Amino acid sequence: MFADRQFDYMDRVRFTVAYLTTPVYWVADIPARTSSWMDDVFVSHRDLIEENAELRQQLLFAQRELQLLAGLASENNRLRELQAAAQGIQGEVETAEIINVSNDPGSRRVLINKGVHDGVREGYAVLDAHGLMGQVVEALPFTSWVMLITDSRHGTPVQVNRNGERAIARGQRGQVPGLVLEFVPDTADIQIGDLLVSSGLGQRFPKDYPVAEVTDVVHDPGQAFAIISARPMAQLDRTRLVMLVEPELPETPERLPDTQSDGEPQPVEEVSAGIGSEENPAVSDNEASPDVVEATAGEASDTAVETVNDAAGEQ
Amino acid sequence: MTPKANGIWVIVLSFLLAFLLAIVPFPDWAMHYRPQWVALVLIYWMIALPYRVGMGTAWVVGAFVDILEGSMLGLNALAYTLIAYLTLNIHHRLRMFSYLQQSALVLVMVGLSLILVHWIKVGTEQSDPVGMLYLLSAVSSAFIWPWLFVVLRQLRRGFDVQ
Structure with a gap:
């Protein structure tokens, strides 16, 4: 366990053994396939x-x-x-089917039937017809594990469709399949019913896909931040067909002139540069930046803090 | 003296079936009630054939479950090895016990392994703490145990597995 957590080479072991586990999943999926086949025939x-x-x-x-x-x-x-901004994304789109759901109630992951042999890699965004679902966290030979946006270890960079207000949507802890917006100042203009779309910051998810709808906004004077919860647009527990989209990585390093001004250390500047300018998120340019603005877990909160600082600065 | 191996494929097949049952999708509300099929099958074979199925088997089976579930490699392996250790220690007594007593011990052993897995998962932040509900799985395992025991015993006798 320690080895798996600490070292990369265990990934290869997992990958190899996964060749053996694929048939088990194939068999376990037979009832679902049969029922959809019956639907088609009868x-x-x-x-x-x-x-x-x-x-x-x-x-x-x-x-x-x-x-x-x-x-x-x-x-x-x-x-x-x-x-003179970068072009919007239209990555390669591929379809896949959800064939299993993680049996751990404390995490929200699903298994899809496309893997490395179908060209799927870690970090691919997963969408359904209604919105963003999650991202591939582990690509196995013929299957892949997808972490849903409602997992509490997953943070999705979003913005309010109405006014461009930015936030990080984190999966809710426990068993409630919802999202919470983290570190949003009380003064932020976010209302119930607002549509949250992916902001494209973090460069994991394509820009402007619907993510969630704000269901609740609480301004608690005793709390530093507003408590905002949202309901995912994607039908996370009903869809079977999903789409996979390759994450967009900027090919040509491009830096906007007006982001040079402040003398903050590199990674932080990358993040706040994307947030501070209204043009486009694809401004970060070095290899480290995708990690910095990483959409998953730990780093997300750091990014969020930066977002808040930046927002406070603007006001 | 150890008898000659016979019908090993029955053991392998029963484990494959247990893997299937362990990953067949359940509705959300029933998630906590899923019995630990693999652990139960493991316990049965260790009671019946302790010289054939032991801690090594438990570890391999556990590692396979880890890959299957996409959890950290070695997590279930450790838990099943714990179960194997406990079962092998008391397998003579377990054979003599009534179904009810066996079920009680299965409850304890599966419960212990569940707690271990839960602690590690939460400790390494791979899973959210979801209260004590996850222990319901141990209860359903204990409930299903007598039936599973009878079925597997029929299998073992029918195919003369040794």
């Missing part, structure tokens, strides 16, 4: 026609929105060109 003609009509309608709506989106995208691109 379905009445009328149901199919109805479903078809419904899907057509949905497609129509989606296409309409897509047309609007195309207009917005080109407009956005022009604006970005004006600002």
Whole structure:
């Protein structure tokens, strides 16, 4: 155990042994596959026609929105060109299926049926049709463990869709499948019903995907920060089909001129640079920065503190 | 004297089945009630064939469960080795006991291993403390034990596993 926790080489051992465990999961998944197969086979003609009509309608709506989106995208691109900012992300997307759920009630992880042999690597973002679900934390040969955003060791960099207010959404401890926004000052403009989208800071998750909806805001005078809870948009316990998106890593180091001013140590400056400027999160440039703005666990709170300091500074 | 090995595949198969049962997805509310199938099968074989299935087997099986669950490598291995140690110490007495007494001891042993796993997981911050609910798994294990015992004994006699 100590070796596994402390040294990297145990990952290789795990990886190799995982070849043996894959069949067990394959067999354990048979009931679920059978039931979805039955759904496909034993379905009445009328149901199919109805479903078809419904899907057509949905497609129509989606296409309409897509047309609007195309207009917005080109407009956005022009604006970005004006600002000489980096291009928005459109990484490779792959689909996968959830085949198992971690049986440890104290952690929220799921197993998907794509692994290293399908090109999945650690750090891939996982989405469903409604929003962000989590990220790959362990890629095995044919399967991968995904940590959901509601795990208490997972922090997701988010911003309020309405006004761009930034925060870190941490999974709630215990068994409540929700999110809490950490270290948000009492003065922050966040209201119930606000949509939280991924901010793209941390460069793990693609920007602007829906993450959660604010369900509760408590301003306790005795607390240093507001207590804000949110409900994930993704159907974490219902979806079976998920999408995998490669994390965006900036190819060309780019630094905005106005972030040079303060003389803080390197990593901190990277973070506050992304936050302080309104342009784009893809401003961090050295190899260390993805770790610094790491979306998982420990470092997240440090980042959050920086966020708060920065926010306080702006006011 | 140790009898000649026979029907080892039955043991392997029973463990594979236990692995399956251990990872079959459960609804959230039932999560705590999942019996520790692998530990139970392990205890049975150690009572029945202590010269064949011992602490070494327990460790290997535990390591396999670790990979299966994606937990820290060696966590369940340690827990199962603990169970193996306790069981092997008292396997003569366990054979003589009634089902009820056996169940009580299974409750204690599985409970101990669960506590150990929970402590380590929480101590290394891989899991949230979820109260004492996780010990319900030991209760359900003890509950299922007599049935499992009978089934596995039939298997062992039917296939003459030695």
